[in-house]
Amino acid sequence: MIALLDINNFYVSCERVMNPALVGRPVVVLSNNDGVAIARSNEAKALGIGMGQPAHELRGLVRSGRLRMLSSNYTLYGDMSARVMQILADRTPAVEVYSIDEAFFDLEGIRNPAGFCADLVTTIGRWTGLPCCVGVGPTKTLAKLANYAAKQASRLDPAHTSVVDFTARHARDPVLDALAVDQVWGVGPRIAARLAKDGILTAGQLRDAQARRLRHQYSVVVERTILELRGQACLALEMTPPPRKQIVCAKSFGAPVSNLGELRQALAHYVAIAAGKLRRQQCVAGHVQVWLATNPFNERITQYSRANSFPLPRATADTGVLSTLAQRAMRQICRGGITYHRVGLMLSELTAEDSQPGDLFSGNDPRRQARLMASLDAINTKMGRGTVRLAREGFNHAWATRADRRSPAYTTQLAQLPVARAV
DNA sequence: TCTGGGGTCCTAGGACCC
DNA sequence: TCTGGGGTCCTAGGACCC
Numbered sequence: 001m002i003a004l005l006d007i008n009n010f011y012v013s014c015e016r017v018m019n020p021a022l023v024g025r026p027v028v029v030l031s032n033n034d035g036v037a038i039a040r041s042n043e044a045k046a047l048g049i050g051m052g053q054p055a056h057e058l059r060g061l062v063r064s065g066r067l068r069m070l071s072s073n074y075t076l077y078g079d080m081s082a083r084v085m086q087i088l089a090d091r092t093p094a095v096e097v098y099s100i101d102e103a104f105f106d107l108e109g110i111r112n113p114a115g116f117c118a119d120l121v122t123t124i125g126r127w128t129g130l131p132c133c134v135g136v137g138p139t140k141t142l143a144k145l146a147n148y149a150a151k152q153a154s155r156l157d158p159a160h161t162s163v164v165d166f167t168a169r170h171a172r173d174p175v176l177d178a179l180a181v182d183q184v185w186g187v188g189p190r191i192a193a194r195l196a197k198d199g200i201l202t203a204g205q206l207r208d209a210q211a212r213r214l215r216h217q218y219s220v221v222v223e224r225t226i227l228e229l230r231g232q233a234c235l236a237l238e239m240t241p242p243p244r245k246q247i248v249c250a251k252s253f254g255a256p257v258s259n260l261g262e263l264r265q266a267l268a269h270y271v272a273i274a275a276g277k278l279r280r281q282q283c284v285a286g287h288v289q290v291w292l293a294t295n296p297f298n299e300r301i302t303q304y305s306r307a308n309s310f311p312l313p314r315a316t317a318d319t320g321v322l323s324t325l326a327q328r329a330m331r332q333i334c335r336g337g338i339t340y341h342r343v344g345l346m347l348s349e350l351t352a353e354d355s356q357p358g359d360l361f362s363g364n365d366p367r368r369q370a371r372l373m374a375s376l377d378a379i380n381t382k383m384g385r386g387t388v389r390l391a392r393e394g395f396n397h398a399w400a401t402r403a404d405r406r407s408p409a410y411t412t413q414l415a416q417l418p419v420a421r422a423v
Numbered sequence: 424t425c426t427g428g429g430g431t432c433c434t435a436g437g438a439c440c441c
Numbered sequence: 442t443c444t445g446g447g448g449t450c451c452t453a454g455g456a457c458c459c
Contacts, residue, residue, distance in 0.1 A: 031427035038427070038459095056425040072427095099459050188457050219433060221457080248429055297426055344428095401427095 001107040001167060002237065003117060004143040005124075007084060007132045008151065010101035011039035014080045015070055017129035018410045018418055027068045030055050033252050033401045034071055042155050071403035079411045083128050091120065096237045104140060104237055117163045137166040140235045141228035144185040145203065149175055169231070176229065177204035186225045191218065203229060243350070244281060249274040250344025253399040256295070257340045263292070264327060266399050268392035270345045271326050275319040276380075278347055279373060284315040284356060286349030288322060290329040295341035306333035315351055318369045319376070322347070323390055 007013060011029040016022045026043040030036065037044075037053045044067065049058065061067035081100045088095050094106040107113045117134040124132055133154060135147025146166040153160040166172035182192035184203050198217075200206050207229035215223035224234040249270040257263055267290065278285055289309035294301055308329040316322065326345055334340075356366065379388050386393070408416035 033427065035425085035427050052426085054426040059425085102459080186457070190456060219456090221433070242431095244430080246430075250428065252427070295426085 001113060001136060001138060002140055002143045002233075003105050003107050003113070003134050003136045004098075004140070004147045005084075005088065005103050005105065005117075005120070005132055005134050006147050006151070007081075007101040007130050008154075009039055009041055010081075010130075011072060011077055012041045012044075013130050014077050015073070015407055016041075017080070018076070018407065022068055025068060026061075026066060027070065028058065029070050029072050030405070031072065032403075033254060034404060035252070037069075038072065045155075069405060071406035073407050073409070075409045075412050076407065080128060080130065084124055084130060084132070087124055087127060088120070091123075094237055094239050096239055097241070104143065106237055107136065114163055114165050118161065121162045131162075133162045133164075135164050135166065137172070138231040139228040139233045140237075141185050141225060142166045142172060142231065145176070145179070145183070146172070148183060173204065173207075176207055177202055179203040181206050184225060184229070186221055191222065194218070243283070243352075245350060246346055246348040247274050247277050247285070247350070248344065248346045249277075250291075250342065250346075251401050252295075252342040253340070254402040255398055257399045258338065260334060260336060262399050263334060263340055263343060264330070264392065265394040265397065267326055267330055267343050267345065268323050268390055268394075269397070270343065271323040272319050272386075272389060272393060274345055274347050275317055275322050275373075276377065278317045278350070279353075279377060281350075282353050283350040284317045284353050285312065285322065285347035286315040286351065287311050287347070288325050288329060289346040289348065290326050290333070290344070292330065292334060292340055292343040294339060298339075298341075301339050302337075304335065304338045308333045309346075311349075314366075315349070315356060316366070316369070317353060318373055319390060321369075323392060327392070 012022070012027045015027065015029065024043065025041070026047050026049075027041040028037040028044050028049060029039040031038045034055050036055060037049055037051065037058065040049055040051070047061070047067065049067075055069065058067060058069060062069050077100060085095070085097050085103060088103055088105060092105040093109065096104040098104055107116070110116050113136060117136060121132055121134060124130060133147055133150035135143045135145065135150055137143040137146050143166070146164040150162055150164040153164070154162055179202055181187055181195055181200055181203055182189065184206060187195070187206070195201070195206065200209055206226060209226055211223045211226040214226060227234050251270070253266065257266065287309065289307060291305070291307035293305035294303050296303065310325050310329050312321070312325060330343070353370070376388050380386065410416060410418045
């Protein structure tokens with residue numbers, strides 16, 4: 001049996017732990033650059049605010065005091081997530097951390113699974129302040145749906161238990177029969193539209209469809225989903241995350257950029273971020289891709305978007321080497337007289353740093369380069385990100401991502417600890 | 424005025440190998 | 442009349458996830 005734990009409205013719930021004034025009120029957390037809503041409290045959902053709704057459409061509600069809007073604070077969310085995952089790891093034999101706010105875990109060998117899960121929800125609530133729901137089922141897909149059912153029930157009735165168990169067919173089949181097919185994990189809007197044309201509108205109808213036929217008509221993914229809905233497990237628990245195959249850093253600018261110098265700065269900055277991630281996972285990259293684009297929503301400007309990429313002669317995690325190559329790639333595609341909105345970078349063909357063969361003919365000693373980077377990382381870890389950087393990155397970043405409504409780093413910066421006062 | 428970011432997997436077709 | 446069989450690698454595009 002597999003369980004899925006999912007923290008309710010995760011980003012909003014993290015903000016509420018630190019700022020109780022947000023409890024019970026409509027709250028949304030915005031994407032990077034304060035662009036769109038990516039997390040909504042139940043009260044905000046009740047106001048009709050959609051996932052991905054642009055922030056500027058919500059200004060009116062904020063101004064009239066009916067909605068609180070916050071920038072995202074990933075430092076806080078990452079830390080809160082780690083606390084929850086630790087509680088889970090301490091109590092269950094096998095955990096797959098599936099995303100920042102979700103984890104699958106194995107219930108094999110646990111007596112009274114429902115009671116165990118209910119205790120878990122209580123413990124997480126007491127120790128971290130975060131509300132969560134657990135779904136249980138014979139497969140990951142059914143555990144997901146059980147979790148969804150638990151969320152729906154607790155939204156309608158806060159007194160409802162936060163655990164739903166879909167182990168028994170009689171418990172799950174009636175729910176599946178009434179559930180829209182696009183709520184099923186793995187069925188997105190495109191597949192759902194095609195299924196609708198074939199007369200499959202509910203999760204129950206998908207469960208009862210001919211798996212073989214749909215495999216040929218759609219793909220093996222749909223076939224697996226059908227089998228999983230019937231209780232036949234096709235997806236295993238992945239306890240050790242597979243190594244990343246690519247690292248992407250792409251952000252839209254806080255303000256439009258038409259100056260090529262600023263564009264180069266931004267790219268250099270993103271290379272530094274991506275290369276830092278690369279070194280943290282002890283890998284080197286063999287390929288660099290760069291792209292840039294104008295704002296697709298702005299109809300008054302000339303639209304322009306290009307990508308360019310290079311293989312590296314020798315895989316590396318050296319910020320300087322990667323940066324030089326990335327700048328060369330960008331030089332070949334950027335034009336003057338364009339108002340840019342976004343530049344992005346992808347490092348791929350990642351391999352473990354210690355699997356790199358030596359280079360007999362080059363005078364450069366890669367180990368020396370690696371030591372230089374290790375020193376840079378050590379200084380920046382101790383003194384703050386960007387203390388030592390490439391001159392190319394510059395200092396006054398007019399293009400930097402906006403985050404006008406960000407809460408403090410309550411749990412990770414001594415200077416920003418929350419203060420408790422006696423009343 | 425203002426519209427996110429970071430990932431994975433699957434498929435089909437072409438090129439190429441022995 | 443009938444013209445092999447089995448495989449890999451690469452790329453682009455599509456779809457999905459949180």
